[in-house]
Amino acid sequence: MGRIWVKAVWTLLLLLLLAPLANPDFAGSQAYFINSELYASITLDNLSLPSTEITSGSTTDVSVVFENTGTATTTATATVYIFNAANALVDTVAFGPAPIVPNQQIAQQKPWATDGLPVGPYTARGNVTYDPLNGTNTVSNELSFSFAIVNGGGGNQPGPPYFNPWGEIKPVPIEKLPPLAPKAGGPVDFLKFPVLKEMVAGQSALQEVTFINRRSGNETVKLVATGVDQNWLQVSAPETTLMPGETRNVDLAISVPEGAQEGDYLIRLDAENADGVSSDFMVVRIKGVSPSRTQPVVLRTVELDRTSGKTTVTVTVRNPSSKDLKTTLFTDQLPAGLQNSKVQFLDRPGEEKSLDGKKYVLWEFPELLSHEQVTVTYTMDGVLTEYTPYVNWYASELVVTQKVDLSDVVKIIDVSASEMKPGSTGNVVATVLYVGDEPMPATMTLSVPAGFTVDPSYLTTMLQPRDTFTARFEVGVPQDAPASSHLLQFLLYTDSGQVSARLPIVIAPTAGELAAAAITVKPTDAALVGILLIALIFAYLLYARRREGGGSSFSEERLEYAKSLSKLVKTEDQ
Known part of the structure; x- marks a missing residue:
């Protein structure tokens, strides 16, 4: 019987030590185990x-x-290949290459310009190349998109493309644009002029034009716009008089009708x-935006200021969809002829970068709400005397990523x-896997129960790309710590946030506690746990008892005594 009670004590002790793990405080406790083999896999x-x-x-947008x-x-x-009907x-x-995390x-x-491609059916086929690390594929799946290049009309008609004698307003193919340079020698000189205005159908805008009278006498000039219908563009002061040396500002009111064909419209403004x-000259570029479009629309305006010698670029990024966009990155490459220009950000600070001898400016918008638009403006030192580089200058790239x-x-x-x-110490070891591609500073701590100590209180390190780091902490257990389970929490902090993992530990009982088998059930333990423990103890006792002999434990003497009592009862009944 003595051995049975010792086993019962040990069983009850073990159950009481593990019972707190059923507590809701431990519901989120876990250590993470993953396959440490790293690989990348890209899906288009x-x-x-x-x-x-x-x-x-x-020009259109490829997404x-x-x-x-x-x-x-x-x-x-990512790369998109354009094939014609003959599959050529x-x-x-x-x-551009883009870092992408799991x-x-x-x-x-x-943007993509159709340039001199003839009308007809085409197919765009795209894929993504990448470094798979431990993976096997280096190229993603392929997707395709069928479309057609259709005749715009204007560039296929006789006559200069900046003059439209046919009545119908149609865009001018880029490859048919003449050299674009201001014509001087008239009564005034243009000082400030918009050379490129990107818009969408149904949009209206005002653009300011500044000119000066450099002659010695008063000059009365008439302003005439050609290349588009008068309903598209109106001048605020069609006729005005300037004194010698006087400058004058007028507004060009541009109204693009609904249903206007996308493309480039060349406008010439004469002061005569x-x-x-x-x-x-000015090019109005109409960009197509379908009702189902989900990607942002980028609209740029390029203005020349010959007085200050600067080119001003205004960029508007518009979210046409019903969904909010996270982390939108806009990149603009400086045009040919102005690659070495000094850049100044006017309203919203941006960033300058150089890559392969080319200069870029970029902005990051943390969030772009549904149907919201943001505008940024910057200037470049210098003004080109011939406008073709401005007209053939497209927004470099727009990248939308989800928050990492x-x-x-x-x-x-x-x-x-x-x-x-x-009264002793123990060790806690945490292993961290970093799958990024750039080193990242991190701070690690270990949270312990009240009365416990931890050394060091924190660790700082530089996590290396695609590598592991092991953090080690020494935990001091107080002398009066109860023999029970406790919760530790490992935390890792960076500038981007934090990650954590919780670990339950069991403080083993001392030798004195084992000898006395002094087991106290806390009042907070659930009644169900107590009933379960009692049932388990009795089940164990019954099992152990049967293993040590089983059957009845009555002695022979007590059995004979019971039989004599039975005979006595039967005699009295008779």
Whole structure:
């Protein structure tokens, strides 16, 4: 019987030590274990153009959406190939390389000019190349998009493309644009003039024009715009008089009708009188936006200021969809002839970068709400005397990414602890896997119960790309710590947030506690746990008893005594 009670004590002690693990406080306690093999896998989710019909000579936006379904960060480069009806490659749209972390999705958008491609059916085919690390594939799946280049009309008619004698307003193919340079020698000189205005159908805008009278006498000039219908463009002061040396500002009211064909419209503004004509040029670029479009629309305005010698660029990024966009990155490459210009940001600070000898400016918008638009403006020192580089200058790229959570790039793959007893110390070891591609500073701490100590109180390190880091802490257990389970929490902090993992530990009982078998059940223990413990103890006693002999334990003497009592009862009944 003595051995049975010892076993019962040990069983009850073990159950009481483990019972707190059923407490809700431990519901979130876990150590993370993942496959440490790192690989990248890119899936191309979408390839699209705004329309299935693109006007000959116009510019459209090509969009791709891809995601990383692997376990490591990689750099992905999307490319779209344009094939004609004969399946011959006629053009390529190359997107910039983009770092992409696990579970992240990226949308890239890049302008593409049809240039001299003839009308007819075409197919865009795209894929994404990447470094798979430990994976096997280096190229994503392929998607395709069928479209047609259709005749815009204006560029195929006789006569100079900046003059439209046919009544119908149509865009001018880019390849048919003449050299664009202001014409001087008339009564005034243009000082400030918009050379490129990007708009969408149904939009209206005001653009200011400034000119000066450099002659010695008063000059009365008439302002005439050609190239578009008068309903598209109106001058605030069609006729005005300037004194010698006087400057004058007038507004150009541009109203693009609904349903206007996308493409480039060349406008010439003449300031004329009997003594001559001064001319300047502007291209109004109409961009197509379908009702189902989900990618942002980028609209740019380029203005020349010959007085200050600066080119001013205004960029508007518009979200046409019903969904909010997270982390939108806009990149603009400086045009040919102004690559070495000094850049000044006017309203919203941006960033300058140089890559392969080319200069870029970029902005990041943390959030772009549904149907919201943001505007940024910057200037470049210098003014080009011939406008073709401005007209052929397109927004470099737009990238939309979802917000990256720190848990996507930092994984706590193991947290473990050594045996701990009251009045002694134990070790806690945490292993962290970082799947990013750039070093990242991090701080680590270990949270312990009240009365416990931890050394060091925190660790700082530089997490290396695609590598693990092991943090070690020494935990001091107080002398009066109860023999029970306790909760530790490992935390890792970076500038991007924090990740954590919780670890339950069991403080082993002292030798004195085992000898006395002094087991106290806390009042807070659930009644159900107590009933379960009692049932388990009795079940164990019954099992042990049967193993040590089983059957009845009555002695022979007591059995004979019971039989005599039975006979006595039967005699009295008779």
